[in-house]
Amino acid sequence: MSGSQKYISVGPIAVESRHVTGAILAAGASSRFQSPKALAIYQGTPLLERILQCLASAGCTAPVAVVGAPHAPLLERVAARVPQVPVPDQARPSMLTSFLTALRYAREQKADVLVVALLDQPRVLPSTVAALVAALQLEMASRRANGRRWAVPRYGGRCGHPIVGCVRTMGAQLRNAHDGLTLRTALSRCGERLEVDVDDPSVLDDLDCVDDAVRLGIVPYQPD
Secondary structure, eight states, X not given: OOTTOOEEEETTEEEEOOOEEEEEEEOSOOTTXXXXXXXXXXXXXXXXXXXXXXXXXXXXXXXXXXXXXXXXXXXXXXXXXXXXXXXXXXXXXXXXXXXXXXXXXXXXXXXXXXXXEETTOTTOOXXXXXXXXXXXXXXXXXXXXXXXXEEEEEETTEEOSOEEEEHHHHHHHTTTOOTTSOHHHXXXXXXXXXXXXXXXXXXXXXXXXHHHXXXXXXXXXXXX
């Protein structure tokens, strides 16, 4: 091992540590939620800031929020402390457009691994994100020709979020992806996914409407 290389422990072995960044997809209109989901409050903190802190605590360098036209001006004013990257000028950015914006940011950062979080799972633990990243890094270190290059968490036999992926592989496979595709269909181009068992039921959260907020103990944003 070269002295200039950095390694992380994954179970009983060590693998080369890679540059990891993260992004929160926050460009949607939150129409069913009836207010900007990114600014809803959980345990005293806006969701956007809470998820950003989670990504940073999990080891992501310079995580950002991907924002779009529906709420971008409000987010710039209310959540000015959160680093933001805009999607291309669209009235209603798709999930795929937001994901590709995050991927472009990761390439600009020269990151090897990208963690993509959604506002729908604001309670995910930093340790869960770190476990996902470690599992994918171990898979990448194997250098198998058929090695999996993106991962999701699994709890109780069901898969959830966030998504963690190899920037190089996803960039190559999604180069020609277009808005006619769903994010799920586009990701299927990246090969088989790695499903990582985690002890964190919040990976299955689905914050879609006000009733979900009540169930999860989240307070919707109310302007002054």
